[in-house]
Amino acid sequence: MLEDLIRSWDGEQVVMHFDHKSGSWMFVCLHSTLRGPAGGGTRIKAYPTPADALEDAMRLSSGMTLKMAAADLPFGGGKAVLSVPSVPEGDERRRLLLRYAELVASLGGNYRTGPDVNTTSADMDVIGERTPYVYCRTEEHGGSGDPGPYTARGVFHGIRASVRHALGQPELEGRIVLVQGVGDVGARLAELLAEAGAHVLVSDVADERARTVASHAGATIVPPDEAIGVECDVYAPCALGATLSAESIPRLRCHVVVGSANNQLTEPEDAERLRAAGILYAPDFVVNAGGVLYAWGVETLSWSPDEVEARLAGIGEALGEIFTRADAEGITTEDAAERIARSRLS
Ligand code: NAD
Numbered sequence: 001m002l003e004d005l006i007r008s009w010d011g012e013q014v015v016m017h018f019d020h021k022s023g024s025w026m027f028v029c030l031h032s033t034l035r036g037p038a039g040g041g042t043r044i045k046a047y048p049t050p051a052d053a054l055e056d057a058m059r060l061s062s063g064m065t066l067k068m069a070a071a072d073l074p075f076g077g078g079k080a081v082l083s084v085p086s087v088p089e090g091d092e093r094r095r096l097l098l099r100y101a102e103l104v105a106s107l108g109g110n111y112r113t114g115p116d117v118n119t120t121s122a123d124m125d126v127i128g129e130r131t132p133y134v135y136c137r138t139e140e141h142g143g144s145g146d147p148g149p150y151t152a153r154g155v156f157h158g159i160r161a162s163v164r165h166a167l168g169q170p171e172l173e174g175r176i177v178l179v180q181g182v183g184d185v186g187a188r189l190a191e192l193l194a195e196a197g198a199h200v201l202v203s204d205v206a207d208e209r210a211r212t213v214a215s216h217a218g219a220t221i222v223p224p225d226e227a228i229g230v231e232c233d234v235y236a237p238c239a240l241g242a243t244l245s246a247e248s249i250p251r252l253r254c255h256v257v258v259g260s261a262n263n264q265l266t267e268p269e270d271a272e273r274l275r276a277a278g279i280l281y282a283p284d285f286v287v288n289a290g291g292v293l294y295a296w297g298v299e300t301l302s303w304s305p306d307e308v309e310a311r312l313a314g315i316g317e318a319l320g321e322i323f324t325r326a327d328a329e330g331i332t333t334e335d336a337a338e339r340i341a342r343s344r345l346s
Helices: 002-008 050-070 090-106 121-127 148-167 184-195 207-217 269-276 290-300 305-329 333-343
Strands: 013-019 024-032 042-045 076-083 176-180 199-203 234-237
Touching (some): 013 090, 042 050, 148 234, 148 290, 176 184
Parallel strands (some): 176 199
16 A cells, blocks of 8 residues: 555655556655755666555665765665556657656756666656756766666676675686676676676576677676576676575575675575675675766766776775674674665764
């Protein structure tokens, strides 16, 4: 029930709109504006019920608050979900995005959006026709473009920092790294890893994509259903969330988990399961902040390319602090990261 969800959530504001023409629900959730305007992407997806869509938007919005705070950006957390009967294309997609853009505009800059699952820089161009509060428009339209390559660079720094902590030195030469999901982020990550001398394994449900990336990066393909049990130094989940669970963790044969996917832990207890298994987990909301650092940094904070690079490298430094704190306090890396982020919210 929508009212139960809203009552139980600790966020600031939920804005809802029902689009009669398409039968779509729009939910914009502003979890926190304590550090600045709420920022977070726009997801278009078919959900079983509007309540499922709202729950997803709330959860993702809370995660954005932690991500922005962990990255020490002057923004809060937000997220929007367009819950559609089926993902629209063409004129209908444009109409829906323009209507959604009016909803974003009505919030007067308290919520600022960007791409997410099923939305691209081209969609941000459309939203930008009705509101300035949109990031990652194409460069032709004055935006910073696709954030994926920057997210990949942040993950790469995260992998080096995690390997240093778990295995003693950051060099990736000869290390075996499994990249699960070689889309926008994973494909670039596989290339960076190969350039650093790692032995890269790639896995994707899209066979053709896996083959293309494997040939570019000189990687070995692992069938999707075998990915979890593969022996490797690093497992980098870059496809979907919830790949770490009570069922999958005992099957992992890696030393560290560091990837871009959002919400990798199926339930909070999985952080402790990883710790007990002796696997170092790099919290996803810290590792995958590269895209946000780039787009928000360049478009709002006027960061230079050097500053962006320094902040991407900072993801590795932030992880180093998190790992040290987790060891010192005998807590999970997820708890350590959340404590650091929450201390920046008071
Ligand atoms: P994408 O859609 O471009 O790529 C995802 C890839 O995963 C696709 O190639 C898909 O075929 C593959 N895939 C799906 N299910 C799979 C499975 N079960 N096993 C193996 N492969 C599977 O997405 P992306 O932009 O590369 O993002 C990857 C992940 O990182 C997502 O979880 C996303 O939410 C997260 N993320 C992305 C960014 C960004 O800047 N793009 C930023 C932060 C977080």
